[in-house]
Amino acid sequence: MRHLTRVAGAALAAAALLAAVAPAAQAAGAAQGDPDVAAWQRSGRPDRLMVVRPGTAALISHGSVVKRLYPPYGPLPLSWLAANAGREWVGYVPVKAGESRTVRINTAVLLTPGTTLQMGRRTPTVLMTAGKTAASGTWISGSRANLDIDDVTLTSAAADGTDPAPADMAGRPYLAMGAGGRMTITGTEVIGFGRGAGAPSRESGVTWGRTATGSATGSTFQGGRTGLRLTGSTEVALDKVTVKGSVQDGVVLDGDRGTTVRGLTVEGSGGNGVTVGGTDRRSLSGITTSDSHGTGIKATAQRGLTLTATASHHDAGGGVRLVSCVSCTLDQAVVDGAPSAISVSGPGARVTVRDARLTGGGDGAGVALAADIAGATVTGGTISGFDRGIAIGGPDVRVDGTTVTGAGTGVEVYGRARDVALHSVVVRGGRAGVTASATTTDVVLSDVRISGTSRKGLASASEGLVVTGGSVSGALTAVDLGASARLEKLTVSDARRGMHLAAGVHARGQGLDILAERKGIQADADAWISITDSRVRAPTALSGKGTIKRLGHTEVTLPPFPWLGFAALVALVLAVLLQTVHQVRHRRTPRPRVAAHVRNTA
């Protein structure tokens, strides 16, 4: 009896325990029992979900499987679903006359491994319903599955018919292909995709996720939150793709591998045109951005990135921005209409800019090299129309063969710049040619040619400046020294004042040829300069209270007389003189006698 009591007690306890955990156990049991419901739970519990598996498609409404479809094995056309799923899931939009070819998708679609969903010419227009909440929205997602979209216009549509759906709707549709999946988009227009701010990044529009692959060819992505996002994807090809009017960045490449880009155009992005991050040693070419609110192309924390033949037009935040990019190369970049064309910053950054063509109209710099970079090389190319052509604020910078025209300051060396070498740089026009501030050191100019600046050609307060060869012409003051310098074989011409040394500055010149319209060398009090084997030609060749020491075969003369100007003056005077002779000789000539109707008789 006692034994019986114990057994009954145990049975009751077990029953009570079972009753206590029953709901959870039911759900768990259901999940384990019905993989479609389990998939619904893993997918954020959307109001409606279609789970596509090989040979079957389960329609799940609020967590319950309400219907199962049995499509033929193989790729599943959207047209089959539209014909069989029911209009509240996927169906043709009714039309007044004829056969509808517009399909509306009212459900989230999950593609399970081994499945393929096709959208093609039989469904040329597809509307995907945007919900007011994330759960009521639609999407197509999958892993180790295929999504093929060919020649389709894919548009988000709100329940009230607004097409495309407003960008701030929490349930706007998106496409996302995850692990091992393939998404191929060809000749397609995708309009108004991507969920609002705060949604996970994979829901931002069209996303190739980790290890997903595929391509976008000849397609346009318009008005997405992010136009395209490649996050950890593998070997995705973007060919002749246009991304327009994205709310945030146009294209995000983050941790992707083997991406090939050919003819990517990004227009009017709310953020950056293209954002690049997360992958080392990648090469991208043929990217064109325009009218972005942010930067045209922004690359962050890259190693070995090569950007070739990129173009940026009127991107408000700048053309190309490289942050903490190590061993990166920017080749043949074209930037116009941006306030700042190329900027390099971030600890450890080391960048090479080759043959860039930069045209600006703003108050930024053509090439801005920030103080925290490790080094940079700028070779060839042309820069015109910026407030500063090249702004060097960091160390170990080489500029070789670059032409700067019409910039406020051609090359500005400032901040913590040290070990800066300018070689065969040409600066034309603007206010100042090359300036170096007092905080910089080890600045070397060789064969730098500066011409046509309105104020100063070369202005340096950098201790130990070295100038070898080159020329400065057409400035108010050709060379203005505020710190010690060594100048060799420098030619100065057409300047109002050839060289000026501020008070206390010591400098050395060798093989200088200075031709100035007013003053050759002006040394202020306590300044000291020695010139060796040089020539100074100016109306006032040497002036100021400082010391100018002439060594070797130094020649100091007046400048050549402006004979042509003098000849012009003589010619004018002769003209007046000859007229005077004529007037005197004909002073008694009377007016002609003629009929009164003739008036021109003087």
Next chain:
Amino acid sequence: MSGLFDTTLLDFRYYLVYLPLGVLGLVRWTCWLVRRAPAALYRSVTNDHSLPIGIVVPVYQEDPEIFAHAIESWLANEVDEVVLVIDVTDKACQEIAARYPVTVVITDVPGKRDALRKGWEACSTDLVALVDSDTIWADDVAQEVCKPFADPRIGGVGTRQNVYNPKGFLQRVNDMFLDYRYFDENAAQTVMGRAVSCLSGRTAVYRRELLLEISDDFMAETFWGVPCMSGDDKRLTTLILERGHLTYMQRSARVWSTFPGTLRIFLKQRLRWARNTWRSDLRALSHRWVWRHPFLAFTMIDKGVSSFTLLFSPFFMTWAIIRQDWFFVACLAGWWWVSRSMKILPHLVRKPSSFFLVPGFVLISFMMAVVKLCALATIRKQRWLTRQVSVENGVVVRTAQPAGAEVAA
């Protein structure tokens, strides 16, 4: 005081740099001064020499009011005879001519050359003034033009012209061009050898015997096989000089003539003149006689070369504008204004207000250089351009019936 002088001297040297006279400009200015210097020494001939003088006027499609004024001005000169050679189709001018004591010859041959020949053949005076039908004389023209003929070597005499009551920009500019011509080029040619390159057809006086002598050559002029229709005045002058006679510009004899007021007709007239000048000068420079008048040859070459060099200046201006070198643009524009004003000082003394037209005058000058080059490129074309006659298949023909001709017919 010495320091102030030194500073002033330095400033003077400094600002000389900004006078944008290039080497080419220096050459052009030198050529101009070579012309201007003798021109400043010019004087009209003064004596009591007098010869019987007749007037020959080809008349075709003339403004009736101007024509009547012109006849009255010729008669006021008390010339010995006035011969009007009027086109048979021009009934209006025939009616006007009938009001005055003049000889009227009606011609049915189109073209000015034949009318001129008919005129001087009908004339009987020692001197014949070939006059355009819109040219109004001062009261003493006949008296003044006789004076140079006191020298038996003088074969032809020209007068000074101005625009009849100029109105509007183009007529004012034409008046400037005329003063430039009679105070510089023609005056210099008169002083330096009495060989004026062209006695303008508006009024040119010749010895009648010479006209009869050159009559056939005048009528038979061709250029590269095409009979010449316009350029009669240049041809007559050349034929006179060719035969060893001299030509003289008597500036005290003043006449006024009408000039076009629209750019289209202005350009057409200039194109016709430029073609005539190219033809005549190129032909003259290839003959030996012109080198007996070195200054005349120099002015011909100078005029030809200037057609090309004049365009360098606007080229540099355009280049400076493209480079946005506004300082140079301002210097060059100022130089154009001042230097061209200096070159037309005789006109500015006469009409100071024209100083404000000088920029326009400069631009028209550049346009004329282009016109001259176009004329050189189309040198064989024979069209009057401002009248309805042309040379077709080697014969001067009317290209349209004048207004009223059909009714008259």
